[in-house]
Amino acid sequence: xxxxxxxxxxxxxxxxxxxxxxxxxxxxxxxxxxxxxxxxxxxxxxxxxxxxxxxxxxxxxxxxxxxxxxxxxxxxxxxxxxxxxxxxxxxxxxxxxxxxxxxxxxxxxxxxxxxxxxxxxxxxxxxxxxxxxxxxxxxxxxxxxxxx
Amino acid sequence: xxxxxxxxxxxxxxxxxxxxxxxxxxxxxxxxxxxxxxxxxxxxxxxxxxxxxxxxxxxxxxxxxxxxxxxxxxxxxxxxxxxxxxxxxxxxxxxxxxxxxxxxxxxxxxxxxxxxxxxxxxxxxxxxxxxxxxxxxxxxxxxxxxxxxxxxxxxxxxxxxxxxxxxxxxxxxxxxxxxxxxxxxxxxxxxxxxxxxxxxxxxxxxxxxxxxxxxxxxxxxxxxxxxxxxxxxxxxxxxxxxxxxxxxxxxxxxxxxxxxxxxxxxxxxxxxxxxxxxxxxxxxxxxxxxxxxxxxxxxxxxxxxxxxxxxxxxxxxxxxxxxxxxxxxxxxxxxxxxxxxxxxxxxxxxxxxxxxxxxxxxxxxxxxxxxxxxxxxxxxxxxxxxxxxxxxxxxxxxxxxxxxxxxxxxxxxxxxxxxxxxxxxxxxxxxxxxxxxxxxxxxxxxxxxxxxxxxxxxxxxxxxxxxxxxxxxxxxxxxxxxxxxxxxxxxxxx
Numbered sequence: 290x291x292x293x294x295x296x297x298x299x300x301x302x303x304x305x306x307x308x309x310x311x312x313x314x315x316x317x318x319x320x321x322x323x324x325x326x327x328x329x330x331x332x333x334x335x336x337x338x339x340x341x342x343x344x345x346x347x348x349x350x351x352x353x354x355x356x357x358x359x360x361x362x363x364x365x366x367x368x369x370x371x372x373x374x375x376x377x378x379x380x381x382x383x384x385x386x387x388x389x390x391x392x393x394x395x396x397x398x399x400x401x402x403x404x405x406x407x408x409x410x411x412x413x414x415x416x417x418x419x420x421x422x423x424x425x426x427x428x429x430x431x432x433x434x435x436x437x
Numbered sequence: 438x439x440x441x442x443x444x445x446x447x448x449x450x451x452x453x454x455x456x457x458x459x460x461x462x463x464x465x466x467x468x469x470x471x472x473x474x475x476x477x478x479x480x481x482x483x484x485x486x487x488x489x490x491x492x493x494x495x496x497x498x499x500x501x502x503x504x505x506x507x508x509x510x511x512x513x514x515x516x517x518x519x520x521x522x523x524x525x526x527x528x529x530x531x532x533x534x535x536x537x538x539x540x541x542x543x544x545x546x547x548x549x550x551x552x553x554x555x556x557x558x559x560x561x562x563x564x565x566x567x568x569x570x571x572x573x574x575x576x577x578x579x580x581x582x583x584x585x586x587x588x589x590x591x592x593x594x595x596x597x598x599x600x601x602x603x604x605x606x607x608x609x610x611x612x613x614x615x616x617x618x619x620x621x622x623x624x625x626x627x628x629x630x631x632x633x634x635x636x637x638x639x640x641x642x643x644x645x646x647x648x649x650x651x652x653x654x655x656x657x658x659x660x661x662x663x664x665x666x667x668x669x670x671x672x673x674x675x676x677x678x679x680x681x682x683x684x685x686x687x688x689x690x691x692x693x694x695x696x697x698x699x700x701x702x703x704x705x706x707x708x709x710x711x712x713x714x715x716x717x718x719x720x721x722x723x724x725x726x727x728x729x730x731x732x733x734x735x736x737x738x739x740x741x742x743x744x745x746x747x748x749x750x751x752x753x754x755x756x757x758x759x760x761x762x763x764x765x766x767x768x769x770x771x772x773x774x775x776x777x778x779x780x781x782x783x784x785x786x787x788x789x790x791x792x793x794x795x796x797x798x799x800x801x802x803x804x805x806x807x808x809x810x811x812x813x814x815x816x817x818x819x820x821x822x823x824x825x826x827x828x829x830x831x832x833x834x835x836x837x838x839x840x841x842x843x844x845x846x847x848x849x850x851x852x853x854x855x856x857x858x859x860x861x862x863x864x865x866x867x868x869x870x871x872x873x874x875x876x877x878x879x880x881x882x883x884x885x886x887x888x889x890x891x892x893x894x895x896x897x898x899x900x901x902x903x904x905x906x907x908x909x910x911x912x913x914x915x916x917x918x919x920x921x922x923x924x925x926x927x928x929x930x931x
Contacts, residue, residue, distance in 0.1 A: 303758060306544040306765040358528050362548040362555075363729075363889055367720040368757070368768055414717065 302372035305365075305415070308408055309357045311374060313350055315404060318379050319397050320346035326394055329387040342394065342432055349425065356421060365415040372411050377404040391436050398433035402426045441763035442543060445534050445633075449481035452628055454490055454652060455635045457497035458645025463652065464490065469625055474540040474771040474778075475761040477809035481538070483628045486653040491620075491660045497646035498591040498618035499666045505647050506588050506616035510564040514614055520641040521557050524550070527637060535601055535630045536762035540770040540811070541725050543762055546602075553602045553634075555894035556912065560610035566917050567615060580929045586921040588616030589692065593661045594671035595622045595682075598773050599728045599833075601630035607898065607911035608671045612920040613647060617669075620661065621650045626774055628652050662686055669920060671911065672696065673730075676831070676857070676903045683906035694907035694919055696730065696900055698831040699859030702852040703733040703888055704874065706845065706865035707740040714864040714886060715749045721862070721888025722750075723757055723815050726772045727781075727835040730904070731860045731882060731889050735821075735828055736839045737848045743841045747819055750837070751796050754815035759804045771811040772834055778811035781834030785816055788827040788838070793818040799835060823851060831857065845870055853879045858901030860890050881905060 302308050323343035330336040379397050383390040405426035412418040451468070453460040463484025471481040486494075505513070524531070531553075532546040539546070567586050575582030594608045601624065609619040623631035635650050651657060661667055662685045669692040672682050676697035686693035703718060705711075721733035738746045760767030772778050782800060789795055799814030816836045821827045827838040842848040852861050862884030863874040871885045881899025884890035892898050897910035909919040 300766065303768055304542070304544050304765055306542070306547070310765055357547065358525065359551065361544060362551050362891075363545060363720075363724065364887065364891055366544055366548060366724060367716040368753070370716075370756075414713070 300374060301370075302374055302411075303369055305361060305369060305412070305418070306357075308369060308372065308412065309353055311377065312404070312408070313353050315377060315379065315401060316346045316349045316353065319401060320350065322379065322383055322397060323394060325383050326387070326390045329383070329385075329390055331387070335391070338435060339391070339394070342436075345428065345432065352421075356418070360417055365418075367414055369411045372407055376407070377401075395433045395436035398429040398436065402429035402433065405429065441761050442533060442765065444537055444763065445530050448479070449534075449629050449632075451482040451484065452632045452652060454484075454486060454494070455639065455648075455650040456490065456494045457649070458639070458643070460636075460639070461490075463487075471538055471627070471629060472774065473537055474773050474811040475807050477811075481629050483625055483652045485625065486651040486657050488660055491651055491653065491657055491664075494620050494649040494651045495591060495661075495664055495666050498620055498649055501644055501646035502588075502590055502618050505613075505618055505644060508616075508644075510567055510614070510616070513616065514561045514563055516641040516643045517557055517561050517610055517614060520638060521554060521561070523637040523640060524554050524557065524634070527633075528554075531602060531630060531633055533763060534633050535627075536770070538627045538629045539598070539601055539762075540773050541728075541762050542767050542770050543765055545725050546762065549600050549603045552891075552894065553606045556603070556606040557610050559894040559913070560614040563611070563614035563917070566914065567921070569923070576927045580927060582925065582927045585924045585926060586615070586917070587924055589668040589920060589922060590617060591620065591666045592617045592669040592671070592920060593620040593622070593667045595658045595661070595674070596624050596631070597674045598624040598626040599725065599730070601627040602634060604673050605631060607673075608916070609648060611916040612669075613643075615917060615920045617920055618647050619649065620667075621648070622653055622657055622661065623650065625652060625654050658682070659685075662689060662691070665689070667691060669693070671919075673911075679906050680903070692919065694909055694911060695905070696898070696911065697904050697906065698833070698857060699730045699732070699904050700734050700829065700831050700855050700857040701732060701860040701862070701880070702735045702737055702848070702855070702878075704737040704739055704842070704845070704848040704852070704861070704863045705746045706863065706867060706870050707742055708866040708870075709746070709864035709886075710866065711746055711749050715746070715753050717886070717888050718750060718864070719753045719757070722837045723754065723769050723835045724889065726769055726813070728773060728777070728833050729889070731891050732833075733862065733888050734832060734836070734838065735852075736837050737842050737851060738839065739842050739845055739848050743839075747796070747817075747839055751817050754797055754817060754837075757815050759802055759812050759814055761807055761810070769815070769835065771807075772813055773811070775811055777833070778813065781813050781832060781836065784827065784830070784832040784834065784836060785813075788818050788821070788825065788836070791825045791827065793825060793827055793838070794820040823854060829855065845873060849874060849877045853877075856903045859899075859904035860884065862886075862888050862890060881910075
């Protein structure tokens, strides 16, 4: 049974469910882009770094899904505001050249950091989620700084 | 056009009872349709059990009781552990089925499935929870005294429509872990979720007959109440039914706990941080389309600046997006069924007729893509007086009555005039005001800067006055006490 989220929805992210769904979609895409960059990179430290980046995003997908399943209850539910999906959109593809790809991945990390910083503010009433989003934002900022 | 998450199935077929470890097709001539309240489509059929089917379920539960109670507690919880794993695996699927038949939005459904699992986890701790106590030389020198907890026998419950997954789990897991056997009757309005859960229960490895499910209605409940094999009965629903079942069960010598309706007051002090508390109040008043026994129903702004909180609440309520709960953009779904829809509309019309000032009218909202759905938008009445029905009667819908109070003392007095006592909340920056409120307000669940004071599985789910009939509540240690007898043993060895 396919229980995946629908494609193509747009507009404001107005609920925790939408925040999670969008976060999972972004992380899945980030892992795929990082995987493409790994394939382009020559062996060495840079390739290892990109593999680490892909692994980070794959782990986050699993962690976000578990977080939604285990921690969401009615006490923390309330409307979410100030999150326009259009602010958090990745490039469709990577450039053919490896170094340029790494640069695009840096932009991806910046977008992720912005998403999690905004999300942490929007999720302020749910302290557990706010904490996780702030950690993810810091990780993505650090990851962006490491990429060329 | 909306983009809903996929439904698990468009139609769930004719549901079956679960008796003696087997799913069995109902023999009844009486079959009800189950209708998606957002789309108005029929999504299942539910057979109402015959008297013979109810009897078979009770016979199965009674027949296995001795074997089950003699199973050590650490082994009795093993199927519960397996069921927890199965529920985790099917978490999203169950949440989506729940939305489809009930109407609540997917986040609310996910949250309620989590609380379902929380209750299961609590019951898994029964080897510790079930321990008795002993006092050496407690009766006299050389004569010891001890207390043992023992199961009662066959227990049963009837569930409400507002939490199709969770509410049965307030009762049966802890009852079964204590060594009892059980018969669950889901709400006939929303029986699909529990049926799906029972397909997991069937895989979890309980001996046949330990947990049973029969679909039915009032006749089924009356039979359960009358049958001498049922030793304890649990119910959650409206106050008139809760009161009647409490009396009926007591008349038949059963242990009983019946949770009834509510009219919950949310007091907002002048020092409350509105930016923080208004979104929380929105969730309390309009979450689950107001169909929660813990939902806020009466907003009580305290002091002269009442206009600010009312204005901000109305402004926030206007922003709420209605839709099919499987569309994650929806912040509020329909109410559950046409009867509930008409009932809530009736309350709104009565509020208008009684002279309350309607600031936001949720009748006839436009919900693109769902013209036949049972949608009622957020509704706010101001200038409600304590005598009006809006301030006194349970609406069980997304309707707020604003009753102003000059002081905290007035606000508490207002809440305490209610015949209900399920929940009450205060929003304030003052510890003193919060302390005064929690000390004096007559409600079983109190929220401080929190609009949904929903006790976790390891705490009892409170309720006072006409909101609860019985002594021991559902959940927590109350559940262990309810589902066990305490036996005192005094022993002397010569």
